[in-house]
Amino acid sequence: MFSLAIAILLLSSSCFAAGPLAVPLGTAANYAILAKAGITAGQKCAITGDIGVSPAAATSMTGFGLILSSDGTYSTSTQVKGKVYAADYASPTPARLTAAIGDMGTAYTNASTRGNPNYSELANGFIGGRTLTPGLYKWTSAVTINGSLTISGHATDTWIFQLAGTLNIADKQAVVLSGGASAANIVWAVAGAVTLGVNSAFEGIILGKTGITMQTNSTINGRLLAQTAVVLGMATVTGA
Numbered sequence: 001m002f003s004l005a006i007a008i009l010l011l012s013s014s015c016f017a018a019g020p021l022a023v024p025l026g027t028a029a030n031y032a033i034l035a036k037a038g039i040t041a042g043q044k045c046a047i048t049g050d051i052g053v054s055p056a057a058a059t060s061m062t063g064f065g066l067i068l069s070s071d072g073t074y075s076t077s078t079q080v081k082g083k084v085y086a087a088d089y090a091s092p093t094p095a096r097l098t099a100a101i102g103d104m105g106t107a108y109t110n111a112s113t114r115g116n117p118n119y120s121e122l123a124n125g126f127i128g129g130r131t132l133t134p135g136l137y138k139w140t141s142a143v144t145i146n147g148s149l150t151i152s153g154h155a156t157d158t159w160i161f162q163l164a165g166t167l168n169i170a171d172k173q174a175v176v177l178s179g180g181a182s183a184a185n186i187v188w189a190v191a192g193a194v195t196l197g198v199n200s201a202f203e204g205i206i207l208g209k210t211g212i213t214m215q216t217n218s219t220i221n222g223r224l225l226a227q228t229a230v231v232l233g234m235a236t237v238t239g240a
Contacts, residue, residue, distance in 0.1 A: 019134030019158030023111045023187045025205070026103030027096070028225055032082065032239030034104055035212075037229040038062070041079055042216070045232045049223075049239025050082040054097035058086035060229075082239075104225045108207040111160050111189035125165075128173060138162040142192065145169040151186060151203065152178040159186045159204070166192035167206075171215075174201040183222045183240040196220065196235075205240070 028034055032049025038060030039053060045063070053060050058075065064084065066075035072090035074083040085093050118135035125139050128147025134157040142165035151159060159181075167190045169175070177183065186204030188194075194208050196218040206212055208226040214235035222240045224230050 017134075017156035017158060018153060019185075020114060020136045020160050022158050022185065023107050023160065023189075023205075023207075024103075025107045025225075027100040028104040028107060029223075031100060031223065031225070032237050033224045033226075033230055034100055035224075035226040035228065035230045036101060037226075039064075039230045040232065042233040042235070044234045045079045045236070047080045047232075047237045048082065049237070050085065051080060052085035052097050052100065054085075054087035054094070054101050056086070057088040058084075061086065063232075104207070105227065107187075107225070108189055108209060108227070111187050111207055112162050112191065112209075114160060114162065117162070128170070131178070132159065134159055136160045136162070140164045142166045142168070145173055145175065147173060149173075149175045150178050151175060151181050153181045155180040155182050155185075157181060157185060161186075161188045161190075161204075163188065163190045163192065166190070167194045169196050169200045169202055171197035172199045173197065175203040176201075177203055186222070203240075 031052050033051040035053050038056050041063035064077040066077055068075050073093045074085050087094050087097055114136055117138035119137045125141050125143045128145050131150040131152050134153045143163050183203045188204050189207045191209045193210050194212040196202050196214045198215045199217045202220040205223045211228045212224050212226045213231045216233045219236040221238050
């Protein structure tokens with residue numbers, strides 16, 4: 001009986017989440033893309049989830065062919081499977097966007113200031129070809145994904161990546177999930193600009209202090225939460 005009890009305990013402990021405490025996104029989690037300064041879309045973008053800008057107005061969202069709803073609280077677009085919100089739309093949209101932008105800033109601060117990283121300056125920022133297990137990772141310079149990157153863990157595990165510099169994934173490279181890892185539990189807190197290269201595939205929630213650019217045919221399973229602007233070049237964004 002004693003051995004059986006130990007076996008059950010060990011089995012149940014494997015179900016506990018590994019990695020840091022999850023980053024609270026608040027109402028920013030309601031958006032696949034959220035930006036302060038604007039969102040630019042190229043032709044044939046495909047976005048699944050709501051998008052929004054604040055304090056910028058609807059005119060800061062270009063390339064969407066927006067159609068305003070009858071009550072003036074949101075717009076629709078053939079490129080968005082969801083609703084489009086802007087700070088100059090009818091109430092209650094402005095207040096909700098203000099709250100979401102505030103939550104986005106709080107989430108960035110939460111993620112970027114976590115202490116005692118499990119890994120610091122890993123591979124001097126050139127992390128392509130590696131497999132990353134749950135944990136808190138920190139770099140004081142730029143990070144480049146110059147080869148396929150695997151993020152491996154269970155569905156409840158968490159990852160936080162703190163970048164003081166820029167984040168770039170090279171053309172035709174991919175972030176790959178393994179073992180049941182969920183994009184919703186992966187947070188990239190990036191102080192510098194973010195660039196997802198041509199035909200690249202990315203996973204996770206990007207909390208960008210500056211701009212985020214998705215180049216032609218790039219994809220992301222996650223969220224783009226930018227404190228400046230988001231630029232999409234025929235890209236695919238799937239909210240996670």
